[in-house]
Structure formats: structure tokens, C-alpha cells
Amino acid sequence: xxxxxxxxxxxxxxxxxxxxxxxxxxxxxxxxxxxxxxxxxxxxxxxxxxxxxxxxxxxxxxxxxxxxxxxxxxxxxxxxxxxxxxxxxxxxxxxxxxxxxxxxxxxxxxxxxxxxxxxxxxxxxxxxxxxxxxxxxxxxxxxxxxxxxxxxxxxxxxxxxxxxxxxxxxxxxxxxxxxxxxxxxxxxxxxxxxxxxxxxxxxxxxxxxxxxxxxxxxxxxxxxx
Numbered sequence: 001x002x003x004x005x006x007x008x009x010x011x012x013x014x015x016x017x018x019x020x021x022x023x024x025x026x027x028x029x030x031x032x033x034x035x036x037x038x039x040x041x042x043x044x045x046x047x048x049x050x051x052x053x054x055x056x057x058x059x060x061x062x063x064x065x066x067x068x069x070x071x072x073x074x075x076x077x078x079x080x081x082x083x084x085x086x087x088x089x090x091x092x093x094x095x096x097x098x099x100x101x102x103x104x105x106x107x108x109x110x111x112x113x114x115x116x117x118x119x120x121x122x123x124x125x126x127x128x129x130x131x132x133x134x135x136x137x138x139x140x141x142x143x144x145x146x147x148x149x150x151x152x153x154x155x156x157x158x159x160x161x162x163x164x165x166x167x168x169x170x171x172x173x174x175x176x177x178x179x180x181x182x183x184x185x186x187x188x189x190x191x192x193x194x195x196x197x198x199x200x201x202x203x204x205x206x207x208x209x210x211x212x213x214x215x216x217x218x219x220x221x222x223x224x225x
Contacts, residue, residue: 019122022160023137025056026120029156033118033141039183042116045143045152056156062143063093063153065113069106070094071153080157085166096157098126101171108140108175109153115179116142116150122174123159130165142180 020027032053036043045062053060058077065071073080073088080088084096093109094102111117118141125134136159143152159168 019137022135023158025059025158026137026139026156028056029053029060029154030118030139030141033154041180041182042142042144042150045145045154048143048154056158059156059158061093061155061157063109063140063155065109065151065153066092068113069110071109074152079159082163083157083159083166083168096169098169098171104172104175108177111177112140112142112153113150115177117177117179118142119178120176121172123170124173125159125161125168125170128165131168132162132164134159134161134163134168136160136170 033043036047036052048062050057058079061076061080062074063071064074070092072090072092074090076088080096084091088095094105097105105121108119108121112119118139121138121140123136123138125131125136127133136157138155138157140153140155142150143154145151
């Protein structure tokens, strides 16, 4: 049942509040990343301190870019291991998704790395006799390396419900991509240059549609006062 909250002449969706209550680890990881960012385009990989998210560390992960739209898991909490029933470190993040959803994941990764942007994915797990209904949420946000380039992703994946028989893999039900802005206009406009030799002029960011998702919402980040 869809519930809306009426405030004056405006209708405000209650979905974000329900999501925050059902997937609190996602909100905590996102809040930690935003605090580290502190008005900049993105924080650095070196700024991530596990003690800052000790309560939700089991859901967090760090990805490393290995090719356009592709990233492997460098570090991950044991919740991800439980979902796949194996050690996920060094595996591609797409291993957590059903084949029909993997292109959608790749497009989300492309957006996070190239825009740059943050992403929230609403997920549904594969089901079967020993695999009950399972919903999950994923958060993805970029991190810069020593050269200032977004080559890492800090994120979290939290499932709500019984995992059942592993492996559990997911489809994308909904995707929200949020292009990032900075308080410093120089940071917003001066994104890392492409490596010499490719000679391709930088193109304006136009996120491609996420295949396998029912909806894709592009939400500009509000400008800070």
C-alpha cells in the first residue's frame, strides 16, 4: 500500500523514511561518506576509517575499478559473504547479481566513476523452494585515489529477511543516480583528465538507462547555502 504524507499543498512520499527504517546500515554508510566529503566532490580512499562505521561494518565494502563499468571487491563485510555463501573478496561486484541485472549494475558503476555520482539501488533476490523472498538496498559512492581520480567505490549492501540457501543473487527493482556537486566550483568543473593517448574530448555526463531496473531517477543534488 502506498502511503503519502500531506504537508500544505505538497505531497511528500514516505518511502525514504520506510527505507531508512528497514535498511539502517545503508543510511549510516551514506551519512559517514557525506561527513567525510564535507562539501567536496568526494573524499579520498585514505580517509575511510572502519572505526567510523563499526556498527555497520558487516554491510560495507570497497570496490576497485578494473575497467569501464567493471569493479572488483577489495574489502567486504561478512554479510556479503553470507549472501553468496563464500568469500567475496577479489570477485566482481556483478557476482552478487542475476545475469539479466548485470548490465544495469555496470551502467550504475559507470555513472558513479565517470559523472561522478552516488547511486542507490533497490534490489530483489532470486527465489525458490529454499530461497524465501528477500529485499535489499545498495549504496555506491566514489572515492579518489592518490592522484585525485575516482578509482574506488565506498558502499554498502543490506538485505532484509532470511537469506536461506546461498548463493542469493539480486535483480534491480529501482535505481537512483545522483550527480555530485561541490561547494568549490573548481572541483566540480575540473574533473580528472583522461590519460594521454586517448585523445577523446570529455563529453557531458548523460547517464544511460539502467537495463533491468523498473525505474531510473536522476536527482540533482541540492546546492548548499
